Amino acid sequence: MERMNRFQRFLQIVEAQDPSAKAIVFERNGSLVSLSFGEVLKRVRETNVPKGNNLGIFCSGDLNTLLAILKASDLGKTITLFNPMDEEGVLKEQLIASGVDALIGPEEVVEAFGPLLSKTKKNDLGGKILFFTSGTTSSAKAVILDQARLCSSAYNGASLLPLEPKDELLCALPLSHVFGFVCSWLWAWECGASIALSRGLRSLFSDFQFFKPTAVSLVPQMAAFLTAKRLFNPELRLILIGAGPCDDVVLQGIRSMGIRLSYGYGLSETSSGVALSLGDDPRAFSIVPDDEVKLAEDGEILVKAPSTVFEGYLNHPEDTAASFDEDGYLKTGDFGEFDERGLLHLKGRKKDMLALDDGTKMFLPEHEAKLRALLGLEDIALLQDASHHVVLAVGKGVPSQEIEEKVERYNDGLSRGQKIVSVKYLEGPLPRNSAGKIKRYQIKLPE
């Protein structure tokens, strides 16, 4: 296994070793079509991308998306990746903040968002790759990564959890998400294996029977659904779950089907994987080779990994500086502890942010400020219940139809995964530290 620093190197190296090796499988007119690593190289050479230094790519998950990313990155352009399924308002904010000067993607989406290009704050970062970290508007921040970091992340993952060249990884996650980019694409190519491009949201449920993949990376919500409906194919031997909390029942369900399970822990800021579970306990994580992980005094997980840790947040220098401690370790915002075998266990969130089971994040201060104003209540907090659903806790709360109705209306502006599913009224006030900050992890929700 070799560490790459450019995406094209995967193609060149595998092609030199085995010219017939499959790189990509996809559907065309109901049939399976495959391209070898050499054929993909050729297709990349033939691909045209618009002029501009910072290209915005709407990741629709088809072959053209992949070719555009490969071509633009090879030309040394900065790329900003967008999820066309995000809310229109979110996409607008992201687009303006990103500084893109040209767009690539489905015609109707490019047409709809093209007029915004004149409003973007232009910047030329010189060959970076930008991923937005959340689905909110005012707090939407892009992490600055590059090819070398993403390739290193794939190398790290493949070192602990290698695929075989004969493996086929179903690429069903959005490439606008770092976990999807690395774990449903680059991980396979690092191992000389192929990826099968999912036919899209509507076909995901039958993709497993259609492509017969041997491996797949999923966010917890997808894993839960596919497991409950038993939609996996018999050839599937490995599932990697990441980007959010996952219930034991799902992990056990996958294992009961005889499929190997690995659970990943990582952040966009670390180019995805920091640690992977490899043994019988899916919640006991082994640290990847490049990462040095230690715990702060309060138990927060700190990571140092020059090969994979991000350069910073685009246009948010204060947030970037605040992300690192004085020794240059990235503060993850997660609590953890090491067991006697040196394996890492997650112990909850420290940051004012929720990692949702659909792989997205929810930054809480802005929502809580809006809810305080809307409800006329000061002592409130958003958090996740045992099922990972978002709930609103009200300190010294008295059940009220008016509150519930206002929360219901507030939900209209939230994406599906962020919606507040219930209001929990606490007998006492919310626990706070001496500075008055809510100690979210100490809130005990009533039944």
Added chain:
Amino acid sequence: MDRNQIKEKVVKIIKDNLPEFADKEIDETTRINTEANFDSMTFVYVMCKIEAAFDIKIPERRWDKMKTLADMLNEIEKAIAKKK
């Protein structure tokens, strides 16, 4: 097919696929977007079932705009009319 017939079919699909709704009375004002277990995967699955049942396609970008059963029926009616 009139609105009531569409509604009957949609309600059956929702009840068949979402145990939480099985014993609930569903009318056009019922908000279907905040049900705890109606997560995005389940929503996509239900939408696929609805599209297949009526042989229509509702653009994915419209899906999140459907807050109540009435919103859903409006979109289905539009898609059926477009098909004609």
